[in-house]
Amino acid sequence: MKSLVKPLLITAAVVAAFGAQAQDAKPTITLNVSSFPDLDRGVKAAIPLYKKLHPEVEIKLTSLAYADHHTAMTTALATGANLPDVMAVDNGFIGKFAESGGLEDLSKPPFNALAQRDKLAKFSVNQATSGTGALAALPVDIGPGALFYRKDLLDKAGVTEAEMTKSWDSYIASGKKVKAATGAYMLGNALDIKDIYIRSGLKDGDGVYFDRKGNSLVTSPRFVKAFELAKAARTAGIDGKINAWSNEWSEGFKRDKIATQMMGGWLAGHLNNWLAPEQKGKWRSAQLPNGAYGFWGGSFYAIPKQTKNKQAAWDFIQFMTFNKEMQLTALKSQDSFPVLLEAQTDPFISQPMAYLGDQKARENWKAAADRIPAITIDKFDPVAESVVNAELDKVLEQNKDIKTALADAQAQLKRRVRR
Template identity: 25%
Template sequence: MKKFVSMLTAGALALSLVGCSDSNEKASSGKSGSDEKVTLDFWVFGSTGYQKLIDEYQKDHPNVKIKLNEGELNDMHNNLFTSISAGSGAPDIAMIEVSQMEKFKEASERFYNLKEYGADEYEKNFLDWKWQQGQSVDGSFQMGFPTDIGPTAMFYRTDVLEAAGLPTKPEELSAKLNTWEDFYEMAKTVKEKTGKPMSDSPELVFNALRDQQSEHYFNEKDELIIQESVKDAYDYTAKMIQEGLVGKNSLWTPEWGSAMADGSYAVMPGAPAWMMGVVKGNAPDAGGKWSLTNIPEGAGNWGGSFLTVPKESKHPEEAVEFISWLTSPESQLKSFNDMGLFPSTPDVYENEDFLGTTDEYFSGQPTAKIFAEAAKSVKPVYMGKNYAIVNTEILTALTNVATKKADPEKEWNKAVERIEKQIGRQ
């Protein structure tokens, strides 16, 4: 996802956001259908391509001006949290990435409840699990409208699988990978025939297994529950590492990128739709050597965002009107066609042009159709505000198993100890 994040310095971002939130810039309150001018400050991160849609919206709503401010993911979220905490400087509309949502839900009193502005009317537009991610546990508070998502599939190198004597057509490969036990057996074949690991990243294997579970690190009472299915995912990944079936490259490292181009492993399980661009960027000359199919036992989701309306806004009605338009099936289809943002609106999945989207780099596969089917199978999951803490420590343990040949059980116990200490300080 980092490939799509535009890099701005924190200082420059802070100045631009504060400047655009100056109360002198904001017009008096009024509906977009009146003669009064309304200015909406809109903070986003990454390369969304939203300016094109904003221009379209402003043509149909001449009394509404939307000022788009694009920043780097962490800087934008930090500035937003600082602003809402201080009660000054927040925008009218703020994009929040899914991994950050629980933290901001803790400060839900600083945001408008979109249910009070007709959110229930739009719920039918979205995937159930995605809509749930944007609301409180009891469903009484709708924090944001969903934008894009990151349904996952399995990317694979056709040349590596062919060298191992395995199927290279997606439907034939998928038929041989119904379970994770099948995955393990195929990994042994790849290793025996080619000397290469099945996958080069412990994180991708672990993520793929974890994301198929209905619960991850916390239950809805915020109780730590990693000793159950998450431990099984950890043990499976560690076993694959120890047997040389999974490599040791960490995501986003130069080695990880080079391996995509070199074909030094067979598959990338749990790869989200937006990672197609990452693969192309790291391996521009490997077109046709990559393809994709389903993950054994079901898909997960990695990434996506929500549009929220901070309480500081003096124009909540206009803000909600705009974000409901920007996240509509029609607008999300345009975002997909322009920027590759995968829609969270299943109506788009019925569009013939959308379903007909293919990618020659990925062996001409109907990529949109594959990811749409994956999106419909994702299970809703509660993440919790301390999700990142747990995830980081578990991945640190797996990295130590891979790079230092550390004992998996000892590393797990150390990770649990670190997690409990950090959560205890919250």
């Protein structure tokens, strides 16, 4: 029997030695994450925190410009090639990607993400849910709608925040005063008013462009009024006919030519970091005019069906969404408003923001987030948005009749959308 015992002891010692070496070895799992600016800053901030929990995982981040990233991911899903383990998706593409069939349904085992949906802002999960009920991605941040404004320019025009936000008519009237007194446009583009109005007054389960049966809503009174308000702003001469994210748009902020901007709360970070850092203390944030509540953007993480590291990908995504420390880290590093309700009640939300004149603006964004309806998405929403915007442009530039324009948009959608 002794001859048998000795080899076993030697084997155990060898195993123990290899085990000790394994603990010192390099990570055994490489997790490929594809993202885009500024969301990629959240991944960079997450790496050291995540490594403490999972030292065996090496995170490899690939970041492309916003449009390039989504184009690359569209191609990857279509071909099944060059797919990452974790795919970042912006709100503008989530409907299309959710219906692609190339992403894991996170509502099903082994993920069962819906069991934790009550921990998140109620509207965020709907944003990533397909028409069949599949959850294509997990939200990581949200963009509660806000009206940013230059307090110094409004003060010069004798316009108060209350006056400006009372109604859409008062917003346009305030814009006339601001333009007359300062020469600044009230907003970059009248399109902004349309974008928020068509999302106003919706209820949980409603869609923006389509109802639950897939029927187009673009000739409804909601769209007619949105077009009328945009036309009124253009006629009043208070918009600069400037497209968001263009060079002219960013220069408009730097040169005091844009007095207000309706967008997600995350715009404060962009203003502070690169759009207009020299205007610190001049900007403020208010709720949207006429008691409107809506969202701009929101970011998500998805898992492609063909990835081999699904469990590691799911662990990482859960860390980004459900870990309070990580949610607050993203908020502090890139002004991404947390989707996790626990993080929204952290004392940091009430901290004054120096760029916004020490205003406690995040409290306003939290209040807005609580009021935003959980609307449904449709894979053809991007198509409808493009068609509607093209028709609005004809109304604004060519004085096309509004109801005719919307009827034409409806007809185009019937041709382009085949269900």
